[in-house]
Amino acid sequence: MKKSVFLGTLAIAGAAAGYASAQDGGTLAQVQERGTLNCGVTTGLTGFAAPDANGEWQGFDVGVCRAVAAAVLGDPSAVEFVPTTGQTRFTALASGEIDLLARNTTWTFSRDVDLAFEFVGVNYYDGQGFMVPRELGVSSALELDGATVCIQTGTTTELNLADFFSSNNMSYEPVPIETNAEAQQQYLAGACDVYTTDASGLAATRATFEDPTAHVVLPEIVSKEPLGPLVRHGDNEWGDIVRWTLNALISAEELGVTSANVGEIGGTTENPEIRRLLGTEGELGAMLGLDADWAANAIAAGGNYGELFEGNIGEATPIGLARGLNAQWTDGGLLYSPPFR
Amino acid sequence: MSELHSETALDTAYVRTEMLPEQTPPVTVSGPIKWARENLFSSVWNALMTIISIYVIYVVLVAILPWMLNGIWDAGSLNECREIRDARGGSGEHGHDVACWAVLVDRWDQLMFGFYPSDLYWRPILALALFLTAIAPVLYDSLPRKMLILTALMPFLCFWLLWGGSIWTPIVVALGFVLGWAVVKFGEGTLGSMLATIGAILVPILFWMYLTGPLISGLHSILPIGIQAVESRAFGGFLLAFVIGASGIILSMPLGVILALGRQSDLFIINKCSVIFIEVIRGVPLIVWLFTAQLLLGYFLPPGSNFDLMVRVIIMVTLFSSAYIAEVIRGGLAALPRGQYEGADSLGLNYWQSMQLIILPQALKISIPGIVSSFIGLFKDTVLVVFIGLFDPIGFSNAIRADTDWNGIYWELFIFIGLCFFICCFGMSRYSQYLERKLATDHR
Numbered sequence: 001m002k003k004s005v006f007l008g009t010l011a012i013a014g015a016a017a018g019y020a021s022a023q024d025g026g027t028l029a030q031v032q033e034r035g036t037l038n039c040g041v042t043t044g045l046t047g048f049a050a051p052d053a054n055g056e057w058q059g060f061d062v063g064v065c066r067a068v069a070a071a072v073l074g075d076p077s078a079v080e081f082v083p084t085t086g087q088t089r090f091t092a093l094a095s096g097e098i099d100l101l102a103r104n105t106t107w108t109f110s111r112d113v114d115l116a117f118e119f120v121g122v123n124y125y126d127g128q129g130f131m132v133p134r135e136l137g138v139s140s141a142l143e144l145d146g147a148t149v150c151i152q153t154g155t156t157t158e159l160n161l162a163d164f165f166s167s168n169n170m171s172y173e174p175v176p177i178e179t180n181a182e183a184q185q186q187y188l189a190g191a192c193d194v195y196t197t198d199a200s201g202l203a204a205t206r207a208t209f210e211d212p213t214a215h216v217v218l219p220e221i222v223s224k225e226p227l228g229p230l231v232r233h234g235d236n237e238w239g240d241i242v243r244w245t246l247n248a249l250i251s252a253e254e255l256g257v258t259s260a261n262v263g264e265i266g267g268t269t270e271n272p273e274i275r276r277l278l279g280t281e282g283e284l285g286a287m288l289g290l291d292a293d294w295a296a297n298a299i300a301a302g303g304n305y306g307e308l309f310e311g312n313i314g315e316a317t318p319i320g321l322a323r324g325l326n327a328q329w330t331d332g333g334l335l336y337s338p339p340f341r
Numbered sequence: 342m343s344e345l346h347s348e349t350a351l352d353t354a355y356v357r358t359e360m361l362p363e364q365t366p367p368v369t370v371s372g373p374i375k376w377a378r379e380n381l382f383s384s385v386w387n388a389l390m391t392i393i394s395i396y397v398i399y400v401v402l403v404a405i406l407p408w409m410l411n412g413i414w415d416a417g418s419l420n421e422c423r424e425i426r427d428a429r430g431g432s433g434e435h436g437h438d439v440a441c442w443a444v445l446v447d448r449w450d451q452l453m454f455g456f457y458p459s460d461l462y463w464r465p466i467l468a469l470a471l472f473l474t475a476i477a478p479v480l481y482d483s484l485p486r487k488m489l490i491l492t493a494l495m496p497f498l499c500f501w502l503l504w505g506g507s508i509w510t511p512i513v514v515a516l517g518f519v520l521g522w523a524v525v526k527f528g529e530g531t532l533g534s535m536l537a538t539i540g541a542i543l544v545p546i547l548f549w550m551y552l553t554g555p556l557i558s559g560l561h562s563i564l565p566i567g568i569q570a571v572e573s574r575a576f577g578g579f580l581l582a583f584v585i586g587a588s589g590i591i592l593s594m595p596l597g598v599i600l601a602l603g604r605q606s607d608l609f610i611i612n613k614c615s616v617i618f619i620e621v622i623r624g625v626p627l628i629v630w631l632f633t634a635q636l637l638l639g640y641f642l643p644p645g646s647n648f649d650l651m652v653r654v655i656i657m658v659t660l661f662s663s664a665y666i667a668e669v670i671r672g673g674l675a676a677l678p679r680g681q682y683e684g685a686d687s688l689g690l691n692y693w694q695s696m697q698l699i700i701l702p703q704a705l706k707i708s709i710p711g712i713v714s715s716f717i718g719l720f721k722d723t724v725l726v727v728f729i730g731l732f733d734p735i736g737f738s739n740a741i742r743a744d745t746d747w748n749g750i751y752w753e754l755f756i757f758i759g760l761c762f763f764i765c766c767f768g769m770s771r772y773s774q775y776l777e778r779k780l781a782t783d784h785r
Contacts, residue, residue, distance in 0.1 A: 043730055044743030051740055053447055055456045058744075080574065083730040083740075091636040092730075181742060181751060208749030210423060318745040 027099050027231070027238035028072065028289060036078045039065035040098035043083040046204040047313040047321075048104050057081045061102040063308040064123055064229050064246065067298040068100060071245045071290060076301035090115055093232060100242055102229040106156065116233040120243035123228050123305075125325040125334055127221035128160050129199035131206060134216050136193060141220035145170040150183050150192035152176075157197055160223040180205065198225055200313065200321055207318045241288050248295040250337040251277060252304035254328050259303035262296050277340045284340060295340075305335065412440030412753075417447065418746035444750050445757055448741050452757070455577015455732050461505075461569065465580050468502040471495055472587065480772065496591065503584065506570040509560040513553050517545035534691070573651035577732035579761060585651070585733075586720040589658040593719070594712075596659065597666025598705075602696065604671055615667070622664035628725050630657045635729035654726055662719045669711035673704035706780045713773035717766045734758045 031037050041049040041061055049059040057065075057079075066076040082098050093101045094116070104126075105111070107119040132138050141164070151158050153176045165172050175192040177183045184205055187195040195202070199221060206212050229246065231239045252258070255274050257265055266278030275281035279292030288294065302308050306328075313321045327333025368374050382388040416422040422441035445452070454462055475495035478488035497511035521541040528537040561567070576584060603615030622630070634653040677700060685695030705712075727736040738754040741747050 042743075043727075043732070043736060044740035046743045046745055046748050050743035051451070051456070052744060053451070053746075055451060082574075083732065083736075085728060085730045087632070087728065088635055088730050095636070179739075181739070184749065185751060204745075204748065207745070208419070318748075 027235050028241060031072055031099055035073065036080050037065065037069040037072060037100065038080045038082055038098045039068070040082050040084045040089055040092050040101040040103055041065065042103050043085055045104060045201075047200070047317065047319045049081075049102075058312070060124065060308055060312040061104060061229075063302040063312065064102040064249075065100065066301045067249055068242055068245050070297040070301035071248075071294040072241060074291065074297055076297075090117070093117065093230065096232075099238070100229055100231055104227045105230060107226045107228050107230075108156075111230075117230045118233055118236075118239045119228045119230045120239055121228050121246045122226040122334075123246060124200065124226075126198045126200050126225035126227050127325075128157050128196060128223040128225065129202050129221055130218040131187075131195045131202045131215055132193060132218065134214050138216075138218065141218045141222070142168060142170075144172065144194060146172065147194050148173045148175055148192040150175045150177055150186050150195045152180070152183065152197060153178065156223070156225075161196055164222040184208070200319075203321050204313075204319045207320060237289065241290065244288065245295070245298050247337040248277060248298055248340070249305040249308065250328075250335050251340060252295070252299045253306040253335075254330065254337065257299055257304060259300055259307060262299045266296060273340055408438060408440050412442040414442050414446055416441065416443035419444070419748070419750050420746075440753050441750060442753055444741065444747050444753055448737070448747075451737055451741070452578045452734055454580050455737070456575040457571060457577070457580060458569075458575065461571065464502045464505070464568075464571075468499045469583070471502070472499055501568075503576075504571055504573070505568045507557060507561045507565070507567040509557045509564075509566075513557050513560070514549065517548045517553070520548055521545040534693075573649050576651060578734055578737055581651075581726070581731060581733050582720070582723045585655055585658055585723045585726065588655045589662050589719050589723075590716050592655075592659040593662035593666050596663035597670055598701065600663055600667035601670035601674060604667065605674055619664045619667050622660055623668070627658070627661050627722055628728060630661055631725055631729050633657070650729075650731070654729070654731065658719065658723070662715060665715045665718075666712060669708050669715055670704060672711065673706075673708035674700065676707050677703055709773055709776055709780070713769055717769055720765060720769075721762060734761070 025033075041057065041059075044050045045059070045061075047059060048061045049057060052058050062081070065079050065081065069079045070076040082092060084092050084098070084101070084103060089101055089103050089105065090111070092098050101117075102123075104124065106126075107122065111117055112119055130141050130144065132144075138144065144165075149161060149172050151161055151174050158174075161172070161174075172194075175186060177186055180197065180201060183195055183197070186192060188209070195205070197205075199217065202217050206215050206217065209215060229242055231242055251273075252262075255271065255277065257274060257277070262278065266275060266280040269275060272281060276284055278296045279285050279294070283292075285292040285294045291297075303311065309321075309323065309326065310316055313319045315322060323331070323333060325334050327335065329336040365371070369378070381391040413422045413425050416425055419441060422443055426439050450459060450462075454465060457465065471491075472495060475488070475492040478484040478486065479492060494515075497515050501508060501511045521544060524540040524544050525537050528540055532540065600615050600619055603611045604619065606612045606615070631654060634657040635650065638648065638653055681699060681703065682695070685699040688695075690698065724733050724735045726733050727739070730736075732740060735758065738758065741754065742750060
């Protein structure tokens with residue numbers, strides 16, 4: 001309670017700072033004048049954002065940052081990555097230190113409304129799952145009555161866990177842990193029967209085990225965790241740019257535009273939506289205050305949504321996440337971009 | 342005596358006339374066996390304890406040493422490490438795992454320099470060499486005193502080497518200190534000591550606030566000398582820990598002395614300001630101050646003013662450490678007998694002279710163990726910056742684990758980081774013991 005009051009106060013102060021900065025030109029003008037995009041990312045989350053051996057940031061969230069930078073500045077490398085922690089991410093955005101937060105942040109009511117942020121979309125539909133050793137012979141989360149559960153304290157997963165067990169009349173014994181790294185060690189050492197966190201995190205963790213096949217991720221997903229990029233309230237033009245850059249990546253996959261063919265398909269195709277998207281027809285870029293080839297740049301930066309997914313967290317990577325809910329709506333998933341018209 | 346001896350030798354036939362050659366003492370009362378008997382097996386109970394202790398040490402070493410010494414140094418990822426180990430048959434043969442030190446080789450540059458541009462690594466290395474050379478005459482007074490000139494220049498040179506940019510920045514900032522010194526030097530006669538002291542504080546601050554910016558850009562446009570600028574965001578790993586730690590240590594020492602003297606002062610305002618500052622800073626955990634630096638300052642500063650996060654952290658760490666140093670030094674001041682103060686007064690020394698010549702040298706000597714232990718704490722506390730999203734070594738250990746190549750590696754990174762910190766802190770501790778022995782003038 002105290003924490004939320006504190007965050008709320010900060011957010012109000014931040015909103016004031018946001019209006020003040022909006023008066024001197026808006027985020028778009030600031031980014032263009034600066035020549036770089038300040039993009040908030042995690043300090044390291046497997047598959048979503050982490051520096052590689054050369055110090056280059058890689059990952060699924062990083063791909064969103066690069067796409068926005070490419071759309072706005074024409075250069076996917078014109079990004080300053082600002083590592084943020086769970087505690088500093090919202091204030092960094094509210095105070096204007098970063099222009100955009102792409103840090104696997106769950107879209108919730110209070111964050112959107114009370115903290116005065118604007119979630120521009122969802123780039124990954126996640127949900128809380130359970131992992132157990134295969135030798136336990138458990139096939140459903142409903143068989144976990146009386147289990148000891150490794151759980152990160154102070155997260156929404158802790159509350160979801162309590163809700164799930166009480167609504168199914170089951171009891172559990174929590175083993176509180178602080179970080180994902182600690183959780184992996186505790187789980188492998190047998191301090192708990194079950195490890196619960198977001199399903200993407202479970203998959204990434206399981207992939208690092210010596211024998212991944214000795215552990216199973218149970219089918220139940222007990223919470224909704226739509227993760228998406230967010231911007232400050234009060235600068236709708238900037239919010240539109242980030243929202244439609246994300247939509248362009250999703251639409252590009254639906255329309256079959258990839259980083260390989262984005263160069264020529266705009267000129268050769270007869271499909272009017274592709275032509276509008278890539279700027280060979282219509283004035284969509286100018287409406288956003290960007291160049292006509294803004295979306296083409298964004299797609300060329302790291303590929304369309306599907307390419308980003310497969311390259312960073314998809315089944316070909318060690319993390320090996322299936323598309324699931326994150327498939328296009330035409331394939332039974334939830335990705336559904338409004339039309340480019 | 343010898344005469345008496347020879348006489349008795351004549352009377353008694355079986356007394357030796359010459360000395361026996363010296364014999365080694367029996368093995369049981371000398372050398373290692375004597376030591377072991379006295380220290381390890383002096384009683385049944387002690388012998389039992391010794392055997393149990395040796396067994397425990399043996400068990401620990403048997404578990405750890407093969408793991409460490411058989412470690413794999415040449416691999417591209419944790420899975421490669423595991424393959425190499427399995428190919429060696431390590432897992433079955435020794436009954437347990439081996440270390441995968443390859444992560445240190447693969448990420449060495451990041452652990453040491455963070456995101457610092459790799460073609461500029463010579464600059465932090467040179468800065469470290471310069472720092473060690475410059476600090477040597479302070480630590481060991483057998484070295485030539487002229488090296489102290491280098492010590493005075495070192496902070497500015499190191500700053501310039503690390504952050505780069507125009508050479509005029511450090512020169513103009515240094516000019517502020519020269520101004521302050523000049524006010525004391527030439528103003529004391531005309532203004533009086535009180536006004537000169539206030540002037541020596543105010544003039545440089547005004548100079549830095551209003552004149553430094555235009556002066557730097559002006560000089561730079563006339564004579565653009567500079568090296569490639571590096572942003573604070575590029576600092577990471579042990580470079581970040583050293584820069585924060587060393588800046589904090591160097592800056593907090595003078596500040597701590599001033600605060601300690603302020604707390605002892607009879608001047609009401611100075612006294613109360615010092616007390617409030619020390620108690621407020623000490624009463625709040627460092628992590629809160631770091632969050633303040635990271636989060637709140639962003640709101641209080643006018644929007645658009647980009648006050649460097651690392652500078653904010655250094656300021657907070659310095660203030661935090663100086664409050665502790667002040668209390669340690671106040672302990673030293675309190676330990677001095679009243680007579681020392683009175684003696685200084687009776688010699689006709691003014692306040693600063695008596696502090697400089699009589700009080701502080703003794704008080705600081707008494708405070709050495711406390712000061713060094715504060716510094717060790719400060720240096721280790723630099724890892725707390727991980728919570729505000731800076732990539733210190735611990736931050737990098739998380740980031741490295743977030744790479745799919747190395748996800749799942751723990752001990753190797755933490756052992757390495759711990760070892761590096763231990764070497765630095767142990768060095769500081771040994772130096773303080775050396776200093777205590779050297780300065781020991783009391784009768785023990």
